[in-house]
Amino acid sequence: MHRWLYYKEAYSPRIVEHFLKLFNPKESVFDPFAGIGTTPLVAKSLGLNSTGIDISPLAVFVSRTKCANYTNSDITDAKTELKKMFKDRKEPSFKWDFELFSPRRFFSKRNYNDICFIRERCEQMENEKAGALFLLALLSSLPQCGFFIKDGGVLRLEKSKSAMPAKDAFKKKAKQIISDLETHNISGPEPQIKLADARTFCEGNYDCFITSPPYLNNIDYSKVYGLELSLLAMDKNASLKMRRESLRSFITKDAAKTEVPEEAGELAHKLPIIGEYFADMERVLENLYKTTEKGGALIVGNAVIQGNHIEVDEILGKIGKRIGFVYEIPLWMERIADVKPAKIKVRESAAVFKK
Numbered sequence: 001m002h003r004w005l006y007y008k009e010a011y012s013p014r015i016v017e018h019f020l021k022l023f024n025p026k027e028s029v030f031d032p033f034a035g036i037g038t039t040p041l042v043a044k045s046l047g048l049n050s051t052g053i054d055i056s057p058l059a060v061f062v063s064r065t066k067c068a069n070y071t072n073s074d075i076t077d078a079k080t081e082l083k084k085m086f087k088d089r090k091e092p093s094f095k096w097d098f099e100l101f102s103p104r105r106f107f108s109k110r111n112y113n114d115i116c117f118i119r120e121r122c123e124q125m126e127n128e129k130a131g132a133l134f135l136l137a138l139l140s141s142l143p144q145c146g147f148f149i150k151d152g153g154v155l156r157l158e159k160s161k162s163a164m165p166a167k168d169a170f171k172k173k174a175k176q177i178i179s180d181l182e183t184h185n186i187s188g189p190e191p192q193i194k195l196a197d198a199r200t201f202c203e204g205n206y207d208c209f210i211t212s213p214p215y216l217n218n219i220d221y222s223k224v225y226g227l228e229l230s231l232l233a234m235d236k237n238a239s240l241k242m243r244r245e246s247l248r249s250f251i252t253k254d255a256a257k258t259e260v261p262e263e264a265g266e267l268a269h270k271l272p273i274i275g276e277y278f279a280d281m282e283r284v285l286e287n288l289y290k291t292t293e294k295g296g297a298l299i300v301g302n303a304v305i306q307g308n309h310i311e312v313d314e315i316l317g318k319i320g321k322r323i324g325f326v327y328e329i330p331l332w333m334e335r336i337a338d339v340k341p342a343k344i345k346v347r348e349s350a351a352v353f354k355k
C-alpha cells in the first residue's frame with residue numbers, strides 16, 4: 001500500500017518501524033506532517049492507534065484511503081465497477097482547471113478528456129470506498145500520462161516525453177490497488193487522519209511522535225502537487241489555500257513579520273526564509289512537547305541557502321532543548337544538495353527528542 005502514490009518526500013516504512021521499536025509505544029503514535037500516511041499505516045499494521053495530520057488535502061486524502069479498513073464486499077464492488085467503468089461512456093460535464101496554468105497544455109486532448117471522465121465517474125460511484133480507491137489510482141497515474149516532469153520545486157513542460165494513455169495508466173494502477181487489497185489487506189485500528197496545521201494543532205495525548213517536516217529547500221508542495229490537488233478537489237484554486245497555510249519552508253510574496261528563535265543565528269535575520277522556518281518549527285516542537293509522553297523522532301535534511309550551509313538538525317535540537325527535550329542524532333547519512341550550479345554534501349538525519 002505504501003506504493004499506491006509516489007510522493008518524493010515520503011520516508012521508508014523501515015524508519016518508522018525502527019523508531020517504534022526504540023520508543024515502544026503502548027497505545028498511540030502521532031505524525032504532525034503525515035504526508036501520504038507512512039507513519040499511520042505502519043502503526044496500524046502493528047495494532048497501534050495513531051493520528052496523522054497534514055496541511056495538504058491531497059496528502060490527507062491519500063493517507064485516509066490507504067489507512068481505511070476495506071471489507072470483502074468493498075473489494076468486490078471495486079472489481080465490478082472497474083469492469084463496467086468505460087461502458088456507456090458519456091461526455092463529462094466537469095472541466096479540469098488549475099490556478100497556475102491550464103492542464104490542457106500538459107496532457108493530450110484524449111488524455112485530458114479521459115481524466116475528466118474518470119474523475120467524474122469516481123464521484124458518482126455508489127460505494128464511496130471504491131470511488132476513493134479509483135480516485136487515488138487516477139491521481140497516482142497523472143505523472144505517467146502527462147507531458148511534464150517534476151523537477152525539484154517545479155513542473156517542467158516536456159513535449160517530447162512519451163505519455164501513456166490515461167485510460168491504460170489508470171486501469172493498471174486500479175488493478176494493482178485491488179490486487180494489493182486482496183493479498184495484503186491490513187486490518188487494525190483505523191488511524192485518525194485530519195487536515196490541520198502542525199503549528200496550531202495541540203490536541204490529544206500520544207506516547208510518541210515519528211515525523212518528517214518539510215525541508216528548508218524552497219519547495220512549494222502546493223505547486224509541485226498542484227495538478228493532483230485541483231483534480232482531487234475539482235477546484236481550480238485548491239492549491240492557493242494550502243500555500244497560505246503551509247509551514248514556511250519556501251519563499252512567499254507576503255512574508256509576515258516573524259520573531260526568530262535565537263538558536264537560528266544571525267543569518268536567520270538576514271534571510272527571512274530561514275527565520276520563518278525555525279519560528280514555525282519552534283511552534284511545532286512546543287506542541288509536540290505538550291502532546292507526547294516520551295518525545296519522538298524527526299527526520300530532517302540540512303540545507304544550503306545562497307551558498308550558506310544551514311545545520312537544520314542542530315538548530316532544531318537546540319530549540320528542542322530549550323523547550324525541555326533531551327536531544328541526540330543517532331542516525332544520519334550524507335546526501336547531495338543540488339544547488340545549481342554546485343552540488344554540496346549535506347547531512348540528512350534522524351534526530352531524537354526525548355522527554
Ligand SMILES: C[S@@+](CC[C@H](N)C(=O)[O-])C[C@H]1O[C@@H](n2cnc3c(N)ncnc32)[C@H](O)[C@@H]1O
Binds near residue numbers: 037038247
Ligand atoms: C516531508 S513531507 C512528510 C512525508 C511523510 N513522512 C510520508 O512518509 O509521506 C512533509 C509534509 O508536511 C506537510 N506540511 C507542510 N506544512 C504543514 C503544516 N503547516 N502543517 C501540517 N503539515 C504540513 C506537507 O504537505 C508534506 O506532506
